[in-house]
Amino acid sequence: MKKFFGLFYTNLFLTNRLFAGLAVCGMLYIFRFLFNWLGIIPDVMLGLFLLLVLLDIVLLYHKSQGIFARRHAPERLSNSDDNQLGIYVESIYPFNIKAGIIDEIPVQFQRRDVWFATTLSPRIPKRISYNLRPTKRGEYTFGMIRVFVRSPLALISRRFNFEQAETLPTYPSFLQMRRYELMAISNRLSEYGIKKIRRLGHSMEFEQVKTYVPGDDYRTINWKATARNGNFMVNSYTDEKSQHVYCVIDKSRAMKMPFNGLSLLDYAINASLALSNVALKKEDKAGLITVAEKIGSVVAADRRPVQLNRILEVLYKEKTRYLETNMEALYATIRGILKQRSLVVFFTNYESMFAMQRQLPFLKRIAKFHLLLVVFFENTELTSLSEKPAGDVEHIYVKTIAEKFANDKKLIVKELAKHGIQSILTAPENLTINTINRYLEIKARQSI
Known part of the structure; x- marks a missing residue:
């Protein structure tokens, strides 16, 4: 009995309709002081109203479990993508009810508006779907599902709590990977900007x-x-097969910069996963190297079915470091591991010509033995700033500086090309499609 009353008080909530009814009864008592002819009408109205409240309590509490709810979630979430989740809910009450559903989503989303209002009929299940877009890899913990129900009287609301705490890992964007995989197989990549390349001769x-x-x-x-x-x-x-394709990801502080809620490192990780998948579908061997102030993870190139899962598990754990990239260690690792000519896709970021020139001697050494493709990012915010018209002297100064930094990026591309190093300067959101585009172009030109 004590447990019942404890649950009764903690899960009972008053509605606006109840307060409106009490306000009407209070006004009738006030008017009775002015109009004696009202007599016992306020007492009768209050009594009827209290009976309705009691009836509403009986309707909602005569069943210990009047509602069933369960969350449907995938085994893992895809970073930077809209992941669909659902709530299965069913009413066991013999009448229609109005329900408000709260799903306690992970704190990383910082959302307090996950509220779903619906009407439930007896024994007719309903599924409520919604999307979540994570922007960081790692573990996301979901809490309880809370359902607030009201009878047709709607004077009180009863809360049902469903313990469904679960932790879902958020992996690099495997949804994006599958999307580009299907496009590559069906030759529909041209719809996303991938151009057809005329073959020069034929492969051996x-x-x-x-x-x-x-x-x-x-x-x-x-x-x-x-x-x-x-x-x-x-x-x-x-096409020649079993060629080695290595994605080299820079994890230094240059890759910490955020765009649209996602760091440059996460953009590079998503692109590496999609490129590795396409390379495996083209029957090439995909590998991975991560580097910061020291060498991180190394996955030797292979094309076995488990290779993609190995790369995915490694990318899931990678985090940004805050020191400079050790290019000497990277060069030594590439020379020690890559025993044949390979395509090396180096994901990094340069904000100035000086930053690139510090790494240029090592890039030239790598390009001497392998086909090196340097991928770095366009600062889209600076680009948009440089395109805005200047209204005063201060804005002219800001616009000039923005144009200078944007122009430095283009000079870096020319400087790399001068030394025979291919490069891609791309906006973060176009990184994956531009990287796959260049890989297919290199395959078509038989450059590896």
């Missing part, structure tokens, strides 16, 4: 001998097969 990876059709390169005619068959036969070639 022989596939089959097939019948000649108009448009085939006549230089590939197989004369021996033609003589045996009586029809023109040509050799067919396919």
Whole structure:
């Protein structure tokens, strides 16, 4: 009994309709002092109102569990993507009720507006869906589901608490990875800006001998097969496979800068995961190296089915460091691990020509043995600032400085190209698509 009354008091809430009814009864008592003819009407109204409140309590509390609710969540969340979650709720009351549902989402989202109002019919389940977009990797802890129900009288509200505490890991953007994987397989990447590259000659990876059709390169005619068959036969070639593709991620303080709630490191991690997946689908070998003031994680290039999961687990744990990048250690690691010519995609960030020139000697050494692609970021906020018209002297000064920094980025691209190093200068939100675009272009040009 004591437990029941404890639950009764802690889970009972008064509604606005109850206070409105009490206000009306109070006004009737005030008016009775002015108008004697009201007599016992205020007493009758108050008695009826209290009976309605008692009836409402009985309606809501005659069942110990009048509501069932459960959260439906994925096993893991995808960073920087909209992850769909749902709440399954069902009423066991014999009448229609109005319900307000609160899902205690993780504190990382800093949201206090996750409230869903709905109407529930008896024994008819309903699913409420909503999206969450995490911007940091790590563990996200969900709390209870709280359901506030009201009967048709709506004078009081009863709260039901459902213990469903669970912790979900937030991994690098595997939803984005799957999206680009499907586009690469279906050759729909051109819709997202990936251009077709004209092949220069053909690769040396022989596939089959097939019948000649108009448009085939006549230089590939197989004369021996033609003589045996009586029809023109040509050799067919396919893209070279099992080439090594390494993503090298800079974890230094230069990658801590945030854009749209996501750090540059997270943008690089998402792009590396998507690029590795596309490389594996193209039957190349994908590998990973992370570096800051020292070498972090190293995943040797491979194309086994478990390789992508290995890369995903490593990327999940990576965090930004706050010291300079040790390029000497990076060069020594690449020379020690990469035994054949490989595509090395180096994700980093340069804010000035001086910062790039400090690393240039090591970049030139790496480019001597491998195809090096340096990927760094355009400061979109400075770009938008430089494009705004200046209204006074102060704004002219700010605009000039912004244009100077934006121009330095373009000079870095030219300086790298002067030394035979390919580069990509991209906005953070376009990083993944531009990186995959360049990889497919390199494959088409047979540059590795």
